[in-house]
Amino acid sequence: xxxxxxxxxxxxxxxxxxxxxxxxxxxxxxxxxxxxxxxxxxxxxxxxxxxxxxxxxxxxxxxxxxxxxxxxxxxxxxxxxxxxxxxxxxxxxxxxxxxxxxxxxxxxxxxxxxxxxxx
Amino acid sequence: xxxxxxxxxxxxxxxxxxxxxxxxxxxxxxxxxxxxxxxxxxxxxxxxxxxxxxxxxxxxxxxxxxxxxxxxxxxxxxxxxxxxxxxxxxxxxxxxxxxxxxxxxxxxx
Numbered sequence: 001x002x003x004x005x006x007x008x009x010x011x012x013x014x015x016x017x018x019x020x021x022x023x024x025x026x027x028x029x030x031x032x033x034x035x036x037x038x039x040x041x042x043x044x045x046x047x048x049x050x051x052x053x054x055x056x057x058x059x060x061x062x063x064x065x066x067x068x069x070x071x072x073x074x075x076x077x078x079x080x081x082x083x084x085x086x087x088x089x090x091x092x093x094x095x096x097x098x099x100x101x102x103x104x105x106x107x108x109x110x111x112x113x114x115x116x117x118x119x
Numbered sequence: 120x121x122x123x124x125x126x127x128x129x130x131x132x133x134x135x136x137x138x139x140x141x142x143x144x145x146x147x148x149x150x151x152x153x154x155x156x157x158x159x160x161x162x163x164x165x166x167x168x169x170x171x172x173x174x175x176x177x178x179x180x181x182x183x184x185x186x187x188x189x190x191x192x193x194x195x196x197x198x199x200x201x202x203x204x205x206x207x208x209x210x211x212x213x214x215x216x217x218x219x220x221x222x223x224x225x226x227x228x
Contacts, residue, residue: 104210
């Protein structure tokens with residue numbers, strides 16, 4: 001059974017940093033593109049970043065470029081999102097997501113971890 | 120960037136009704152489109168990919184159609200468990216980004 005379990009969310013002040021982690025199991029982690037997708041309270045879904053199987057390619061939504069860094073450790077079956085210079089508008093539930101096949105659709109989602117940016 | 124526009128933003132329907140949700144892309148995306156269902160407090164669930172392919176385990180009352188810029192999700196006979204919010208997602212610009220529509224909430228009439 002595929003499982004994605006996020007951790008690391010919480011309350012942080014504007015300008016602060018947070019690192020999210022996602023522990024993956026039930027599949028060959030190193031074979032799939034992985035993504036982070038977020039959802040602000042009461043709002044829709046927004047793709048944040050994705051990373052290729054070997055970590056050689058990473059892409060970000062414009063609003064987080066230069067502030068967020070996606071990474072992975074295939075030996076630990078783990079995905080990460082380092083978030084710096086956090087803003088109020090980054091407040092959201094952050095989902096770890098596994099691609100379907102090539103990587104263009106999201107087949108599996110974690111339960112999400114809430115990040116709240118507030119003073 | 121490719122923008123995805125869903126309509127309507129909400130729809131009220133009764134059990135047994137046929138429900139149609141539309142998604143329009145700001146430029147052609149071939150068949151690179153998926154549909155997701157999300158219930159309150161839960162992660163989204165993949166229903167349809169490649170515009171019309173039914174994800175494994177999804178009931179056949181769900182169907183998708185379209186190509187280019189205009190797409191449709193149809194629920195042929197609405198069931199109580201189908202009351203949720205539905206999102207479309209384009210994958211034409213993968214891996215440099217994917218974008219979701221704004222969502223359509225299907226509510227009980």
